[in-house]
Amino acid sequence: EVQLLESGGGLAQPGGSVRLSCEASGFNVRSYAMNWVRQAPGKGLEWVSLMSGTGDTISYGDSVKGRFSISRDNSKNTVFLQMNGLRADDTAVYYCARGHIVGTSFWFDSWGQGTLVTVSS
Amino acid sequence: QSVLTQPPSVSAAPGQKVTISCSGSSSNIGNNYVSWYQHLPGTAPKLLIYDNNKRPSGIPDRFSGSKSGTSATLGITGLQTGDEADYYCGTWDSSLRVIVFGGGTQLTVL
Numbered sequence: 001e002v003q004l005l006e007s008g009g010g011l012a013q014p015g016g017s018v019r020l021s022c023e024a025s026g027f028n029v030r031s032y033a034m035n036w037v038r039q040a041p042g043k044g045l046e047w048v049s050l051m052s053g054t055g056d057t058i059s060y061g062d063s064v065k066g067r068f069s070i071s072r073d074n075s076k077n078t079v080f081l082q083m084n085g086l087r088a089d090d091t092a093v094y095y096c097a098r099g100h101i102v103g104t105s106f107w108f109d110s111w112g113q114g115t116l117v118t119v120s121s
Numbered sequence: 122q123s124v125l126t127q128p129p130s131v132s133a134a135p136g137q138k139v140t141i142s143c144s145g146s147s148s149n150i151g152n153n154y155v156s157w158y159q160h161l162p163g164t165a166p167k168l169l170i171y172d173n174n175k176r177p178s179g180i181p182d183r184f185s186g187s188k189s190g191t192s193a194t195l196g197i198t199g200l201q202t203g204d205e206a207d208y209y210c211g212t213w214d215s216s217l218r219v220i221v222f223g224g225g226t227q228l229t230v231l
Binding site: 004035037039044045046047050059061062093095097100102104105106107108109110111112113114 | 158160171207
């Protein structure tokens with residue numbers, strides 16, 4: 001069974017840092033495009049970052065570019081999101097999602113339950 | 122302001138049919154495939170449709186997807202109270218080079 005378990009959320013200071021983890025089970029993260037998607041309070045889904053299965057392709061949404069960094073530990077089958085320079089508008093539930101990329105088609109077939117990051121002084 | 126435009130809310134009675142629209146442009150829906158997700162806040166979103174109109178294993182055929190030009194549509198027939206949720210469309214935007222979602226549509230089954 002495919003499972004994604006996020007952790008690392010909590011309260012952070014503006015300008016501070018948080019590292020989120022996404023532990024995958026039931027599949028190998030090196031075989032899929034792994035993503036982070038967030039939902040701010042009262043808002044819709046916003047794609048944050050992607051790492052391809054090979055690790056060759058890494059992308060970020062404009063709102064986090066230069067501040068967030070995605071990485072992976074193959075031995076732990078875990079994906080990370082390092083979040084630096086946090087701002088109040090980064091407050092959101094952060095979801096880890098397994099992605100498929102086939103030509104011009106992209107979809108997320110498995111999601112974690114999410115972890116809440118609150119940025120406040 | 123989302124790149125993809127969805128109606129904020131739709132409603133229908135149990136047993137009826139509802140459609141949710143998702144409008145974009147040639148840089149996203151017009152030249153890329155669309156997926157649809159069901160989301161109850163606080164839970165993991167669920168994939169309903171991918172490649173415009175394909176259903177993953179386990180998704181009932183009450184859910185359908187279509188695409189025409191720069192717009193896509195999710196259809197749900199035989200509405201059940203358990204279908205009450207937020208629904209999102211998503212696709213790749215070739216100009217922005219990011220994955221984009223619609224703003225979401227809240228479905229109420231009256």
